[in-house]
Amino acid sequence: xxxxxxxxxxxxxxxxxxxxxxxxxxxxxxxxxxxxxxxxxxxxxxxxxxxxxxxxxxxxxxxxxxxxxxxxxxxxxxxxxxxxxxxxxxxxxxxxxxxxxxxxxxxxxxxxxxxxxxxxxxxxxxxxxxxxxxxxxxxxxxxxxxxxxxxx
Numbered sequence: 001x002x003x004x005x006x007x008x009x010x011x012x013x014x015x016x017x018x019x020x021x022x023x024x025x026x027x028x029x030x031x032x033x034x035x036x037x038x039x040x041x042x043x044x045x046x047x048x049x050x051x052x053x054x055x056x057x058x059x060x061x062x063x064x065x066x067x068x069x070x071x072x073x074x075x076x077x078x079x080x081x082x083x084x085x086x087x088x089x090x091x092x093x094x095x096x097x098x099x100x101x102x103x104x105x106x107x108x109x110x111x112x113x114x115x116x117x118x119x120x121x122x123x124x125x126x127x128x129x130x131x132x133x134x135x136x137x138x139x140x141x142x143x144x145x146x147x148x149x150x151x152x
Contacts, residue, residue, distance in 0.1 A: 007075040017063025035071040044130030047103035073102035077105030085147045096134040118148045
């Protein structure tokens with residue numbers, strides 16, 4: 001039995017230890033906010049925080065998570081009460097088609113918690129493992145910048 005915390009809730013996983021975290025999140029626990037883009041760790045769409053650090057949920061086997069603390073995009077806020085990053089993404093157009101958005105939000109949240117640089121270069125570096133296939137990164141970077149600087 002693998003025991004872990006997911007979004008502050010204690011969970012137990014009894015499935016195969018080589019099952020992927022993304023599958024347990026989506027299929028076992030109904031946390032569908034985490035998206036699968038490539039399934040190979042290349043796009044960052046499935047980024048979650050494991051013990052506070054960004055990780056691609058498509059690459060992490062459940063067997064490595066005993067005692068871990070996992071946070072998904074659902075931990076950030078609710079539709080009724082968005083957190084600062086989610087609000088900025090909605091207001092500044094950072095949420096485009098939505099596939100990359102959860103991973104971008106989680107990478108940005110890790111950057112915010114680490115008190116990372118608020119300038120364009122710092123934000124780009126923090127988001128560098130996340131790909132957007134829509135229109136590019138302009139609105140995403142502006143969204144993160146506004147949230148980090150406390151602006152809407």
